[in-house]
Amino acid sequence: MRIPRSLHVGLAALVLLCSIPAAFASAYNARPKLVVVIVIDQFRGDYLERYRDQFGDGGFRVFLDHGAYFSDCNYDYANTRTAPGHATLFTGSYTSGHGIISNDWWDPQKKKRVTSVEDGATKLVGIGHDEKPAQAELGRGTPGASPHNLMSDTLGDELKLATGGKARVFAISLKDRAAVLPAGFSGDTAYWIDPKSGAWITSTYYRPDLPEWVRNFNGMRPGEGRAKKYWNREWKDSDGNTLGSTAPRNGKDGAPASFYEVVGSTPFANDYQFEFAKELVLYERLGAGPATDLLVISLSANDILGHQVGPDSPQMRSMALELDRSLAEFFGFLGHQIGMANVWMALSADHGVAPLPDFARTLRLPAANLDTKALREQINSLLSKKYRQSGDYVRDLDYPLAWLNEGAFGGILDGHTAEQIESEAEADVGEAMKQAGLAGYFTKSQLARGETPATEIGRRYAHSYSPEGGWYVIGIPTPFFVGTAKGTDHASPFSYDTHVPLAFYGLAFLPGIYRTHAEPVDLAVTLASLLGINAPAQATGRVLTEALQPVHHSTAAPATLPATPAPGGTQ
16 A cells, blocks of 8 residues: 655654654753644544544544553543633633533523623624625624633743743634634634534634635635635545435534535545644744743544434444544654654544443443423423413523523522522422432532532532623433434543543653643643743643653863852852
């Protein structure tokens, strides 16, 4: 079989890297020149072992065979969703530190559900395809996105602070939250796609218009950009079986399905992201400045597909193997463009996923798909019986998170303080959730007061607290029960959702498989320590010292010795 040229480059870089002794790293003098963090949305920790023997030499095996790979990495919280996961990875703290409790939540002031990054003070940039005047780029009044809900800074922010802004920080994803939260407050730009067209967009929080290279990538009119070539393609596995297609189709509402839905659920979406990432490295000249640069690539396709077909399907196997190929090609590009001796890389995921309940039941595991709408109605019915009047007590249910309608409780619990009303209302909702089948619950009031048991599960829910979102209750689900009528989901404290990969590659790391316990909060703290910068302000992770190369300082005597101070003198 002919080996692609990019793989030759990558393997040659690996040989070179192994022959260079560990050097003293410092973000201040661009050692390394570039740090690349790859986050794979919904990539379970067991996938790397499951498909290890089927991976090629230049993709995932760069981390497995030539990097520091932590096989026992688990999130130590319960709200395993995309936004909290990305915030955790880059702040080095859990929700109790960074404040992002879910992808979106109920805003009692705005009386609507808001996303974790939605920011009405900004506008989208790049929705219009007539890109010359800035006004055409401002998303036609659509609210933009920013990290304004974060309660901590990020690894990229600390890199910017330490280098006086000289470091460059970029993040890309198909999803806004998976780009904005890793980029932090001071990132140069976070890019994500317009779901309908696939065009790359950003927010006025970062810049008033798109740079020329992004405009050219998108094309000047809809349907003319690089996204066009990813339509009308067949997805086949290594045996030639057709697993999917990107032929245009209608969605559930009868309208044409978007780029995000059609292409986003195939391996072609990963290729599209890496194509954009290469352009970003080239045109923004990453790795060519006086300080270490940071690039975050959050790959979304795994999650878009995984909710539909589950982790044990032929499609997910093929997705992993195709991603392995894409990674090898991208690593070859980095080796050619920057040199792998000048690059550090890290790999992780924002959460895992439960098996399809239908599949779990074939193995006699108790598992079920739940109808969240029916469950919410059941909880409201139970509360109506308790209070003896009908009401919409639970405004929204994002299983297992219940958002309360604060106005529904005021008259019923009259005569109490506002704090007592919230506490009692949340407890009543929690009890109704238990009656409806959940295993238990923690209220926002309990979490705010630190009233969690000194147990593994208590700690995970304590780490899931956020002051945002009005009144809420976090239910404890039953294992293998998911809050969707079809497919599967995540958002539990169980290992299938918390177990994710954690691996590093580069001169600073001691290759090997590490069975010591690690957590995603360790990623930002370890990289910060190696770069000689502060960890993010709320970080609680540890430096993974067992996986670091010893630093070899020069043994040569200094040219001159410092003078010995006179007795009583100052130093």
